Amino acid sequence: MVKVSVVGATGYAGAELMRLLAAHKQVSIVHAASKSYAGRKLSDVYPSFSGGDIILDDMDFKKISADSDIVFTCLPHGASSAAAPELIRCGARVIDLSGDFRYRDADVYEAWYHMPHGARELLSQSVYGMPEIYRKRIAQAGLIGNPGCYTTCAILALYPLLKEGVIDAKGIVIDAKSGVSGAGRSEKLANAFCEVDESVKAYGVGTHRHTSEIEQELSYAAGETVVLSFTPHLVPIKRGIISTIYASPKTGVTESDIRDAYAMYEDEPFVKVYDDGALPEIKHVNGSNNLGVGFVLDKRAGRLVVVSCLDNLIKGAAGQAVQNMNIMCGFDEREGLSNTGWYL
């Protein structure tokens, strides 16, 4: 049994990770640490953990690291880069769910996060935890920057198209709609039920941090600098992201060329490419680690429209973190993640 710990176990992503790890056959959870609820039972904070008498620990990074093979950090950005150095020094491999270790270039991070990076020296060893792109490097990594939710949904939809050169790298538009859990478990008025229900809003237009993360990976795919428009929206659902992506197909590109580009996912356990103009919906993937992607080539308008969906707490956070762990530990990549989605 691999010994794992979760630091920040009582946010939404942390709790989802606890839920997934509890069902994983090859790990044992040694610490679940929480700043706000240390000393209390996890089932007091989330009564859905009915079976558990898991007691939440303090954030004693030294002890947590020493006791663990793998530590998941589910902390706010900034807090992760403060915690990671000690966790790594004390021996554990770290999978970080914040934005802190997703960047190749600390300057980009600082420009978009508007704060100094707390552990620049670690960026060169951290691996961007997207198995479909970096599986081999993940296997060896000591520090994973687990990708963001919007970013996973957008990158996996676009990566093959840019890598295979079937679309222009310029002028891409990503219009994304997310459930409210993406904002975390917080008391902000903006996330109150009466403020969110029966409405939809755009936010962070042109400034959302995930833009830079998407651009980093898509530039890598394209072999040229990609600058794009990314607009997130808040919709009154708990979980799930749908991205509707608009790109210009290169001259002469056909449906078949696009399908060929997506063939790189043929053996991927969690990427489902839809056939023949069928498109994923959020309810097709919620509750699972799957990402669904489909497309329509609108010849009349000269546009390729790609739609991708994932569960922001699973493939967009905790599930992808478990997938990374499975790779790092040499487990079957599907272990603990093979369940069918909920639909309802």
Place this chain on the structure above:
Amino acid sequence: MVKVSVVGATGYAGAELMRLLAAHKQVSIVHAASKSYAGRKLSDVYPSFSGGDIILDDMDFKKISADSDIVFTCLPHGASSAAAPELIRCGARVIDLSGDFRYRDADVYEAWYHMPHGARELLSQSVYGMPEIYRKRIAQAGLIGNPGCYTTCAILALYPLLKEGVIDAKGIVIDAKSGVSGAGRSEKLANAFCEVDESVKAYGVGTHRHTSEIEQELSYAAGETVVLSFTPHLVPIKRGIISTIYASPKTGVTESDIRDAYAMYEDEPFVKVYDDGALPEIKHVNGSNNLGVGFVLDKRAGRLVVVSCLDNLIKGAAGQAVQNMNIMCGFDEREGLSNTGWYL
């Protein structure tokens, strides 16, 4: 008192029209006709009409027209073009809420609606009922093609920008999200609560009929043929549409130029242009006849992002129909429509 009738009073748009007309001080409702519920009380079908002893009539177009100054037709497309000729012949002015009389060119209608147009001869006299563009012609019209919900939301956001030439006419993307009432009151499985709730989906990608209506009006604004991408989405809310629109600003265009373009709405009673990067949300407009529009000029990505919102049953259907009626009858355009939105 102007005598009005509603044909198709028990669909969602028809019932909303009945609600608005009931609060209008200068009209009396002489007939409310329903194919499915003739002979029953409106309050049996919609118990919210608690005060009413309105009995639903048969669809006797001759009698309805003879008794009415204005007839609103809230019928499926195809049914409206079948009903309108007789209604007009018998003397009433007609405001039609279907797509049947929104087109200048019957061929375009037939190409997008996949059916022959039933009253081609009337298209030359019908007026597209968007007061912000055609107010003067509406005042004189005998037949109004009341605009669609998605189309109103998109056209009013883009019309000034194309008319003033601050954006390219090419490459426009409209990503729209609508509440479920836009699909009408029907028993389709796709609109069942458990199928819609906690999910979002794109549909009609590249093929939705409203595309052609939007392109017709924006081509008129631009003075050149506009071909664009329009993608509707279904979100789990009852009412409201938000459109997120991506356009390429012409070289050198500034926020101030864009604001100047929107100045054409300065005296419009129902168009609210947001200041300084503020953006409308669906809950800002639901329950009112208002359309909100705001924008962000994303210089980094070279994109203008415009967001517009309306209540699909009011400014997107019944409210705009009442607004048209007010203009046709010489009433204050705000009569019956001046209420504040609900927010909650």
Place this chain on the structure above:
Amino acid sequence: MVKVSVVGATGYAGAELMRLLAAHKQVSIVHAASKSYAGRKLSDVYPSFSGGDIILDDMDFKKISADSDIVFTCLPHGASSAAAPELIRCGARVIDLSGDFRYRDADVYEAWYHMPHGARELLSQSVYGMPEIYRKRIAQAGLIGNPGCYTTCAILALYPLLKEGVIDAKGIVIDAKSGVSGAGRSEKLANAFCEVDESVKAYGVGTHRHTSEIEQELSYAAGETVVLSFTPHLVPIKRGIISTIYASPKTGVTESDIRDAYAMYEDEPFVKVYDDGALPEIKHVNGSNNLGVGFVLDKRAGRLVVVSCLDNLIKGAAGQAVQNMNIMCGFDEREGLSNTGWYL
């Protein structure tokens, strides 16, 4: 024009009151005061107030009272009893939406609110603002304790039955389900979207304050002390309350007897008694000042089941306050409140 002010205009009940007053033909709003947002525009806080350039005032009770005929106080309990004495002394008539002036007996208030009453001396002159019971006294009142939302829904359903003696005063059960706006506009985690959505919970079982208010009025109706079970529930909707009430019919009581008891509402503008086993639903009343009530006499089980519904922000708060104002000012009681509900 009667001059009115709203103290606490930016909570949900206060904002709803502002919305209703804005549509009222016989009042002008002279002050809208807000502790949190003084100096800002109401439309900044609630962009649905699009037409308005209402600037929010400080809570200067002396000035507000001097300038106003009627002041509505939408403050937390405790705060109202602190504000009311000065408001009254300076000349205005006060309609208070908190629990502070709903009680005949300050000891009952203190026992259920767990705090001393701040203005015991005013209780003897305050009138419980339920027009269906106290219309005449309301007309003369200088201080109104505007009823609670749950309480209005329960009292109006049961008052006639107890007054006419068709049910036992003992053993009544009120199982109520409310939308989230009843909890006010606050940042509490318990009201966050992800905590409320797709769930239902009971709360305050046996201890909710509205129990005492319901018992006070029903004891008055019954002519004996009524002690009952009241259980509120939170459901994932914004507005509306439905109360399902279980009572024991007295021996020999028939449907007809029950209907006769409800005949006291025959001329009531806002109470809708349903026929023949039909039952109200929340969507029948939301958006209106109506209360719907229906019943089933379950002879097999020996139970009378009564169902009542209202919009907690209208008949359960702001609408009832306007109704009280209409009575106090000699207006038509329906002025500003006659609109049809939304259904959608």
Place this chain on the structure above:
Amino acid sequence: MVKVSVVGATGYAGAELMRLLAAHKQVSIVHAASKSYAGRKLSDVYPSFSGGDIILDDMDFKKISADSDIVFTCLPHGASSAAAPELIRCGARVIDLSGDFRYRDADVYEAWYHMPHGARELLSQSVYGMPEIYRKRIAQAGLIGNPGCYTTCAILALYPLLKEGVIDAKGIVIDAKSGVSGAGRSEKLANAFCEVDESVKAYGVGTHRHTSEIEQELSYAAGETVVLSFTPHLVPIKRGIISTIYASPKTGVTESDIRDAYAMYEDEPFVKVYDDGALPEIKHVNGSNNLGVGFVLDKRAGRLVVVSCLDNLIKGAAGQAVQNMNIMCGFDEREGLSNTGWYL
């Protein structure tokens, strides 16, 4: 591997059963039959079954039974009693999710279901599939009447109290609130999103079929005939039931006595008795096979208020069916059902 089949695999309960069985380590699914979708892929009907190439079969009962150890029938009532005799004759053990085999007395069934029972002769051998009560008989059974959703939620909350005699058998009130999936996957207008969303309604007051099923089992517990009031409500959530139950505690009964009664669940894997006045919420159990139950003894009002929650598709249908199968097959009762609930 035990061979199982699902007849009626594409309704909501059937699909949920398919989802649970797919994750069960000790069974293989040999047939998934569907009247409406025979010949199509399950993943066409529910795209959440992404991994699957399960082809839906015709309803050939003879073949299905011959190939299977256990057949789950997820059919409308009436259809199950038509199918069961042949399924049983051909050798399979049957777990029926309809109401057809839940009754000891066919006359009761016929009185509440308003139709003749199609297989009266089988009732004497069918076992009511509630493991907490009938575990031993379930192990041996050839035909299980899998309990209803409302009924499981109510019976498990009340059974110990009546068995131990801590409450009166008379005067019990069960006020239940259910998600919409309980109504099945159908195209009824009453279940359309716009009809259900933002509203709550009571239905079937005094006449809901589950009343008779609850009374049957509680009469068994009490040793006397129990007649009670059961009122179901529809709330705008997909899954989950919460029952708020009002009973009269017998004289002198204390919290401790009630807790002692619930001690019968101490070793139950799926019944969670809450401590100290804590109460379950729907989100505590959704996604799991757990039933949560808590209580408040309201001494002031002389009432015991019990609150119980379950996921109507799991412990209220498919999960309980799997639990029954586990018992029938000698598996660990938790196999395939041990996951933590979703909370979000």
